[in-house]
Each structure stands twice: as structure tokens, then as C-alpha cells.
Amino acid sequence: MAVGDDGIEVRRLGPEHAEAYVEVRQRMLREEPWSFGSSPADDLDRERRVTRDLLTSADWAYVAAVDADAIVSTARLFRTNRPKQAHAAAIVSVWTDPAYRGRGLGKRVLLEAFEVARGWPGIERIELSVSARCDPARRLYESLGFKCWGVQPDAMRVGGESAAEYYMQVALKSVVRSPSRP
Secondary structure (H helix, E strand, O other): OEEOOOOOEEEEOOHHHHHHHHHHHHHHHHHOHHHOOOOOOOOHHHOHHHHHHHHHOOOEEEEEEEEOOEEEEEEEEEEOOOHHHOOEEEEEEEEEOHHHOOOOHHHHHHHHHHHHHHOOOOOOEEEEEEEOOOHHHHHHHHHOOOEEEEEEEEEEEEOOEEEEEEEEEEEHHHOOOOOOOO
């Protein structure tokens, strides 16, 4: 947990945050359709029980920037229990409230997610994907060392329009540590 000079706290969420996260998640899916593979109607996180279970899981971490108890930026990190893939974790559902963009909150949240990953035994690599229609997000990931290893054309369609998806990864050891951590 770290509080920035702006008073915004970046921390891992717990099961007590399930209700607030579901509200934010529905908003992000409505407002940013190109950023997420799910839609409000088919998203598993719309079920508060599912979110609460994931928030208590040892294999999931929800990291958020919180301003006066409001979630204003978030990312989810998860790992698999499959032995052949246990060296990698994935980041999904990265989002920052439009009113808070340009303040570095996405980067702070991701750096905290990397710290969580460092605490998971055997994690060496972080993976994610990003829509070709989300250039600011892709630039953020690249600034943290993510490299694109593949592109899926026509990965998603919204309103009859198509977008490719970039698949990216970074070696955890190459990512700088969060300034709030030793």
C-alpha cells in the first residue's frame, strides 16, 4: 500500500471491496468497449459472489488506486496453477477513470501489481493483451518494458467495427521496482 503526494492510495483490494469493484467494472465495460473482451451483460464480475471469491483467491490480485474511497484506477493480476505455465502471471482489466488520466495512476497500479507478482513463487514473466484501438495503454505497457510478441487481427468487434489485439510480455526481473517499495 502506498499513498502518493496526491493523496491517492494504491493498494490491493480485499473481499470488502467487491461491491465497489463491481460498480466500477460495469462502468468501465460500458464506457470503454474496446478495452475489454467482456461486455456488461456477459461479464462474470457482475456477480458479486464471483468477485468476492476472486478477491479472496491466492491466485488473483485486484490492485487499485483509491481516492476518498472511490476506485479510480485498477488492474487485475492472476496466475495459473498449471505446472507448465506457473512461471507466468497475466494482467487484465487495466483501467483509469477518465477524470484521473494523465496523472500516472495506471503506472502506479501496474507497478504495485508487479510487486504482488514478485511475492508469488516462481513468477518470472507478466503477460497481457491490448486492443489496437487503445494506443495510450499500449504506450504505457511499452514504457514498462512490455514487448509485443504477436498480433491477432480481427480479435474483437464492436458495433460492426473490428480491432486487432496485441499480445505483450515482460520479464519480471527487468521491471523497475515500485518507488514505494524497497
